[in-house]
Amino acid sequence: MAATILVVEDEPAIQELIAYNLKQAGHQPLRADNAEQAMNLVQSALPDLVLLDWMLPGQSGIDFARRLRTDKRTRTVPIIMLTARSDEQDKLMGLDAGADDYITKPFSPRELNARIKAVLRRRAPQMTDDVVQLGGLKLDPASHRISGNGEPVILGPTEFRLLHFLMTHPERVHSRTQLLDQVWGDHVFVEERTVDVHIRRLRKALEPTRLDRLVQTVRGTGYRFSAI
């Protein structure tokens, strides 16, 4: 897991409860009481997921969701709406505003965690700690171990994240820019060609297991992980 999750909730008790549960589940909660505060936090550090209360003082939750969806940088951040009403209309509006899921209060911590995991699995699988097994390679985020054809593979931190992302998004080409955004993170200023170097290091580490062939170059476009 270990995702950074922004909680936008004006009720202190509920905010506290949610933050506590997120921490227990291994996430890192960021808190905001209103949309403006949330916007500032998003500006400085892009969260991996947003838990957004429907009813907020000032700008409403839906408006905030729409703003997130408008900006290119924040467009892909998953959003889960928290709502007190179980009204179908609200659900539709929330989903229309770009929410990935919504939870009706009151909800149990168990349900919250389940939905967060589901959304992350769908939108950012490299954030979960599910074991990824593909083409003879096995990557276990929890124990931070990799094995290829049974043999252990040793990687540096960056190569580990890179491989994890590639394995959770296989059979599709990623441009260098996309890889920088996803693996290095937002707000990082690094040369594009640096990706090449890390791809090289990754391949080199995989060579002993002959699994370096899984990391493929697509000339003019980027790189791809393919088990086929």
Place this chain on the structure above:
Amino acid sequence: MAATILVVEDEPAIQELIAYNLKQAGHQPLRADNAEQAMNLVQSALPDLVLLDWMLPGQSGIDFARRLRTDKRTRTVPIIMLTARSDEQDKLMGLDAGADDYITKPFSPRELNARIKAVLRRRAPQMTDDVVQLGGLKLDPASHRISGNGEPVILGPTEFRLLHFLMTHPERVHSRTQLLDQVWGDHVFVEERTVDVHIRRLRKALEPTRLDRLVQTVRGTGYRFSAI
């Protein structure tokens, strides 16, 4: 086990019965008839678990649970709700207020003990008295003794708790923050690097048995206990 368990129950007969059973199971019961009394007890000595009656005179059980969850110091204390109703709605609200489990009256001592053990194990496996044996290391919480390959290992209190946590959560990387939360307690303000020092002390104590290799560094992420 040997946990300190706070029983909040207004019915004297039931309180007595529960306290007796807890004592039989090796726990140390603290008793309170109402929320205020319970709050005082919690203030003076933090229990390892709270058994909380749903129906209380004055402040209700749920409110008390919420108060426990709000205060930083008591946030992590597991709560088991005792309820006469078997209503599904109540179950959800109890969990929402932060309860870890609930038992419907009437219940058998056996069921109570099972749930207590389960909650303690789930919430904090390192709190139970079960002997942990892994990779040639044997840690006995009850006698507070450790042996590596048959030879006794002497540890300070913090190193003991650290090793206990690591051994009950093996094959998985823990960040310094997680270790501080789990081993030191999350209301403590300590430098992250302090973890390094205690890892060092733990390793040093394990060196004579050559078992220090079980405590592994995962650069950029944290530490891992691995018997593999």
Place this chain on the structure above:
DNA sequence: AAAAATGGTCATGTGGTTGTAACATTTGCT
């Protein structure tokens, strides 16, 4: 009260990690 144990912080050294540049090689195209 003295002695010992414990716990947290800091300074320092070391080795791993990272980004970049420079050069080599491959690829696609005319």
Place this chain on the structure above:
DNA sequence: AGCAAATGTTACAACCACATGACCATTTTT
């Protein structure tokens, strides 16, 4: 074939994370 663009490969310097020992304050034991 010859050329230009894209990618592979290597070397390296700066940086960062970790290990380690020392130190001091505090607590516990004697």
